[in-house]
Structures are given as structure tokens and as C-alpha cells.
Amino acid sequence: SQQGEEDPQALSIQEGENATMNCSYKTSINNLQWYRQNSGRGLVHLILIRSNEREKHSGRLRVTLDTSKKSSSLLITASRAADTASYFCATRETSGSRLTFGEGTQLTVNP
Amino acid sequence: KAGVTQTPRYLIKTRGQQVTLSCSPISGHRSVSWYQQTPGQGLQFLFEYFSETQRNKGNFPGRFSGRQFSNSRSEMNVSTLELGDSALYLCASSLVGQTRQAFFGQGTRLTVV
Numbered sequence: 087s088q089q090g091e092e093d094p095q096a097l098s099i100q101e102g103e104n105a106t107m108n109c110s111y112k113t114s115i116n117n118l119q120w121y122r123q124n125s126g127r128g129l130v131h132l133i134l135i136r137s138n139e140r141e142k143h144s145g146r147l148r149v150t151l152d153t154s155k156k157s158s159s160l161l162i163t164a165s166r167a168a169d170t171a172s173y174f175c176a177t178r179e180t181s182g183s184r185l186t187f188g189e190g191t192q193l194t195v196n197p
Numbered sequence: 198k199a200g201v202t203q204t205p206r207y208l209i210k211t212r213g214q215q216v217t218l219s220c221s222p223i224s225g226h227r228s229v230s231w232y233q234q235t236p237g238q239g240l241q242f243l244f245e246y247f248s249e250t251q252r253n254k255g256n257f258p259g260r261f262s263g264r265q266f267s268n269s270r271s272e273m274n275v276s277t278l279e280l281g282d283s284a285l286y287l288c289a290s291s292l293v294g295q296t297r298q299a300f301f302g303q304g305t306r307l308t309v310v
Contacts, residue, residue: 131301185242
């Protein structure tokens with residue numbers, strides 16, 4: 087079963103705008119990872135944030151983690167048409183080895 | 198460093214047949230996990246192998262099985278295929294450790310007709 091819920095399910099913006107996606111989860115986690123998927127292809131790892139971290143940056147990506155609210159957000163700044171993809175959060179529980187994925191957010195960036 | 202390689206990329210099988218999918222992890226990665234992705238159920242964990250042993254298993258019927266070889270390459274097998282097994286099957290490899298960033302292959306698109 088899917089632990090994570092992502093919000094929104096779909097997001098359409100113009101190039102240059104920022105995109106924010108949210109993810110909620112239910113159990114205690116060791117870390118949370120964000121992935122991108124283009125048109126049903128493989129998952130590309132974007133960023134990993136550990137449970138003891140609150141914010142992390144990587145290029146145009148900013149991820150926050152609030153373990154008290156069991157939620158995370160992914161911000162993509164200055165979006166480009168090439169950012170059009172599905173974005174998934176995945177949690178790795180403290181007691182397990184599997185990744186549990188959210189349902190994903192379909193991001194469309196219009197040129 | 199080569200990424201995770203999955204073969205074949207596409208596969209069409211008939212109901213009742215069986216299929217074997219292959220995954221070669223990144224060199225040095227000893228943990229291999231398999232996931233099934235469908236439009237209805239999303240991404241679901243199938244199983245994880247480490248040092249040729251299954252360490253974790255998802256909630257799938259016994260028709261789904263896997264194994265890992267001494268070189269860390271892994272195969273998954275689905276027997277008695279059903280239409281609902283049509284999916285993108287993704288393999289991920291990772292180092293062992295608390296961080297355990299997972300790297301995914303391009304997947305095998307299985308269509309059961």
C-alpha cells in the first residue's frame with residue numbers, strides 16, 4: 087500500500103515559475119527521497135533528505151522535511167519545459183529496507 | 198560508472214506463460230530491490246535481495262519470485278501470467294547502509310495479452 091500522499095496530483099505552470107509539490111507519510115522514517123520519472127521510464131534520483139535534516143538544496147531544487155507533521159515539500163525554482171515529468175516522494179522506514187512511494191505529482195511546464 | 202541495467206526493455210507475453218526479467222546493479226552495490234508500477238496501484242515494492250538472500254518481500258502472490266547471484270545480478274520471475282501483471286517493472290540498486298540512496302534502472306515494460 088502507498089504510504090505517501092502527494093499533493094497536488096497534477097500541476098501546470100509556465101516556464102520560469104516555481105513549482106511546489108508536497109508529500110505526507112505515516113510512519114517513522116530514516117530518510118525521504120524525491121524522484122523524477124519521464125513518460126513511464128526509469129526513476130531518476132533527485133535528492134535525499136535524512137530524518138534529522140530540515141532542509142536541503144541541490145541546484146534549482148529545495149526540499150524541506152517536517153518530521154513532526156510527517157510531511158515534505160519539493161520546490162523547483164525557475165522551472166523549464168524539460169522539468170515536465172512525474173515527481174514521486176519515497177520514504178525509507180527506520181525499521182525496514184523498502185522504499186514506500188507516494189502517488190506522484192504530474193508536473194507540466196508550458197513553454 | 199555504469200548505471201543499473203535492466204533487460205529486456207519491452208516484453209509481450211501471453212496469459213499463462215512465465216517470464217524472467219534481469220537486473221544488473223551498479224558495480225559495488227549489493228542490494229537489489231524490485232518494484233512494480235501500474236496506473237492503478239502506483240509503485241509497489243516486490244522484494245529485496247542482499248548477498249543472494251531475500252531480505253524483504255512485498256505483498257505479492259507466490260507467482261512472483263526472484264533471486265540474486267553471487268555477482269549481485271538479480272532476476273525476477275513471474276509464473277502463470279495474468280493480464281493484471283502488465284506493468285513497468287523497476288529494479289533499484291543501493292549500497293548497504295543507513296542512507297541507502299536507491300538508483301533505478303530504465304525498467305522492463307511487460308505487456309500480458
